Amino acid sequence: MINNVILIPVEVNGLQLKFLLDTGVSKPIVFNFLKASDSLQILNAEKIEVRGLGNGSNLQALRSSHNVFKIGEAVNKDQAFFAVFDPDLNFAPKLGKAIDGIIGYDVFKDFVVQIDYKKKHIKIYKPERFKYKNCKKCQSFDLTFNYNKPFLSAKVDLESKKNIPVNMLLDSGSSDAIWLFENDKKQIVVGTNYFTDYLGAGLSGSVYGKRSKIKALKLGEFVIKNPKVAFPDLLTVSAVQSFYDRNGSLGGEILKRFNCIFDYPNSKLYLKPNSNFRAPFSYNKSGLLVEHSGVRMVMEIDPYNNPTISFSDRYHVNVSGVIKSNYKYQLKPTYVIYQIVPDSPAEKSGLLIGDRIVAINKKLTENMSLDKLNSYFFQESGQILQIKVDRNGFERQFKLTLKSPLE
Incomplete structure (x- = not known):
């Protein structure tokens, strides 16, 4: 579950992929096609155009038939899907996780599905x-x-x-x-x-x-x-x-x-x-829309790899052991502002599209999921957020007070 939507594992022609489960979709769509093209077999393909919601034009796609789809122990040996070419069609930044496609009706039509x-x-x-x-x-x-x-x-x-x-x-x-x-x-x-x-x-x-x-x-x-x-x-x-x-x-x-x-x-x-039934509905009160924007290399102290130094005697210091680096390198997510609602607390604070959010209320965002980061924006009105951003290589600090856009 990410941002109220469901991701499930789907095996396509032997390749493990991650699909969004969408009851509103007729045929499966693979839109991370260019990344998977070396491994994913596109069988019996023909060119078509696909139209969906949005203010753009139709998408060029391939319709592939006679594929093998496997979800858990459910197998379809004659599954059709659409492979979309457009590299800009990428929902991963908005979800904060890699996603390879969308599947819907063909999961539900032959089964009873309990979610x-x-x-x-x-x-x-x-x-x-x-x-x-x-x-x-x-x-x-x-x-x-x-x-x-x-x-x-x-x-x-x-x-x-x-x-x-x-x-x-x-x-x-x-x-x-x-x-x-x-x-x-x-x-x-x-x-x-x-x-x-x-x-x-x-x-x-x-x-x-x-x-x-x-x-x-x-x-x-x-x-x-x-x-x-x-x-x-x-x-x-x-x-x-x-x-x-x-x-x-x-x-x-x-x-x-x-x-x-x-x-x-x-x-x-x-x-x-379920227990969510009476949960209140809340809006983003910051005016910030943030997306995952790749990863960066971060050097951290490794508590399990401490420096080792030994001495020959108390008067002559000779390093007879090996000094081990007590740092490790990890890939950490980065998050960038891609939309700012006009006349919102974010706009009034001076934040700009393209700012990379480094920390919120002194907590580093590199240790957060996108869902966790967004949860700060849905807190009660009146809450103050201190937001540190990286703008063109320089860190800057901003402060905003959350306010419902419907107040």
Whole structure:
């Protein structure tokens, strides 16, 4: 689990890769293709174009068929996937971990898949061996499919109207909570309290829009109060909105509040709330967006390799032993600011895009994961962050006070 999304190991034609598990994707996509090209066999390939969310153009890709995919003990000996050429299509900096591709529908279509977000565990069942156990806190939902994408009926309460029915894509590959597509006829409109933001990276480029909160999301009898919502730019989503008759999507920040059982063969979804269910929704209160930017060599003291010096007598000092270096060299991650929200605490503090964050509150970021670093930005309003950065080879210190963008 990284930033509300799931990474799983997938073996492709004998090569171990790491894939993002995305219920909103039809065919697997390998977009770390150039790195793996020496080892990964691309079988029976034909050129095609791929279109996804974002403000860019279509992607050139290869469609490869008759591949062997293995996840745990589940094996598909006739799997197709898309291999994308664009070297700029790289989600690793945003996640802080290497990721080789995306997989979705083809994992779920033949199995019953149970995702336990709290235990970070996935179980895959053959449908004929799966028996659903009734429980008081559980609910079942009917799924519909459009071009192999799963949709769920829900209701939302907005400022202007309550109980608006919406057709939502189940999108475990999105780290957000809810996306809604503005629609005047259905009275799906952004409220008066919002801010404009970068929403993320799609297959066809960056996605921008407005962020806000709504009064409630209703999934059957489950009511999730005051969830976060993003309203993506209409031009970005116009194609998928009309193509799939879709009003939005439910992402990882909603799904992680449940133990989820996806039964695609019977078009069912089972949800059981976990301890995350009532967790509050929080925004990045710094205005900083940070990404992993490679590694650097760091020299550290090695406590297990101390200098050894021996003396022949107390009057004549002769080094008869060998002085061992008590330092070791390690590769440590570096993190760089890639976006700053206008009029945010970060912008007002003087921080700039391209600054490399060295430390936060006197703690070195080289010892943090990207998730840990980002957690500082989601603390309570009023918290003060002391941020040391490397700017063009010179270290500088900045101070900012966290403030919710919706205050």
